[in-house]
Amino acid sequence: MTTINDIAKMANVSRTTVSRALNNNGYVSEDVRKRIMKIVEETGYMPSVSAQSLRTKRSGVIGIILPKISTETSSRVVKGINEVVSKEGFQILLTDTELNPKKEVEYIRLLQSRQVDGIILLATNVNKELLNVINDVKVPFISLGQELPNVTSVVYDDYHAACDMTNLFIQRGHEKIAFIGVGEEDPAVGHTRKQAYLDTLQKNGLTVKDEWIHEGGDFSIESGYESMKQILKKSQGNLPTATFAVTDRMAVGAMEYLKEQGYNIPGDMAISGIGAAVMSAYITPSLTTIDYNNKEAGRITARLMLDKLNNKNVSEKSTLSYRLISRDSV
Structure with missing residues (x-):
């Protein structure tokens, strides 16, 4: 096994110089550094992690x-x-x-x-x-x-992102907007995004119906599917025309249930999510979303x-x- 002493001998420099080159700590001329790193690469030398940690x-x-x-x-x-x-x-x-x-x-x-x-x-x-x-x-x-x-x-920026998404529905003429979320023990996704939805509806003088809000168990497609099922079940006679889901996966699940029930998207129900998942651009119809990069x-x-x-x-x-x-x- 190659040691730091071996590298020093091959490069015709001191052990300290090799150490400086490897750790990028202290002056070493560029020519010497290149010579040392070439030898390191050729020999496959790996510095001792434990020795580095101690130092x-x-x-x-x-x-x-x-x-x-x-x-x-x-x-x-x-x-x-x-x-x-x-x-x-x-x-x-x-x-x-x-x-x-x-x-x-x-x-x-x-x-x-x-x-x-x-x-x-x-x-x-x-x-x-x-x-x-x-x-x-x-x-x-x-x-x-x-x-x-x-x-x-x-x-x-969960609050303003969720406000913008809710406002998008309103700008497209929707007044009955449902919400699929998660438990508020998750402050960002569960509480902040929901509060933004509620505040935006209130600022625009729109009604919030309890039956239009459902909190799923997790962030999964299955959770979104079940949430949409419950919203439609509880809203017979007063169905929402749009649904904002707090994640793309939940939005995809909601879309799947709507399709199974014969609803047209977005004709009967507009849908959006958050997350810019890869699949959001390729499902039919493509999903409106928020990209957080x-x-x-x-x-x-x-x-x-x-x-x-x-x-x-x-x-x-x-x-x-x-x-x-x-x-x-x-």
Whole structure:
């Protein structure tokens, strides 16, 4: 196995010079650096992670806690994060809570015990236990998607995005607008998007009917399907003409139920979602949605994490932009 001493001998430089070149720390002439890196590449030399950790007091790992690793949102966010941190020599360690709030707490403790350099949390349910364990975290910590007290938070502009979507329906002549959401224990998706819908209807003098609002169990297609089924069942004689679902997957489920029942979209019912899922552009009719640019959200979060690791001052809250994509479903 090639060692750092071997690299030094081959390059005819000191061990310290090799170390500086590998860690990009301290002066090394460009010619010498190129010579060292060529030898490293040819020999397949890998620096000792444990030795680096002892020297830098860093593990070189950033932990990411995802609500569901299989979703497009998670995939895009992770790509954005990894794109930024890998260039600075960091690796990422992914955990998947499967939408289980107890696992959020469990993984925060686990990642700390693994001595990661920082933790990025994509929280769903926010509760007292979660806030308490975050308060005890000793490494840089960032929340993405939820605004948490005393925590650096990168958030989507859920309120104004949901207002814009509700207003789009109103501009198209709809007055009976239904809402498919999730539980309000999810502050961003469950509470803020619903409150924006309610506020927009009220500002426009439109009626809100309890039977037009249904909160599904999760963010799935199946949940959207069942929610639309319940809305139509409870609204016989006074059906809504439009439905705003808080995620694209739920919107797709709602559309599927409407199609099965013989409804025309958007003739009988206009539909929209949030998330700009790939399938939203290809289903029939194509789905009106909100694009949050999750990959860029990951990049922004990663840059903030690197700043925190380098002891730079960062904003406690960063709000991301969005884009409304109007398609055939409205």
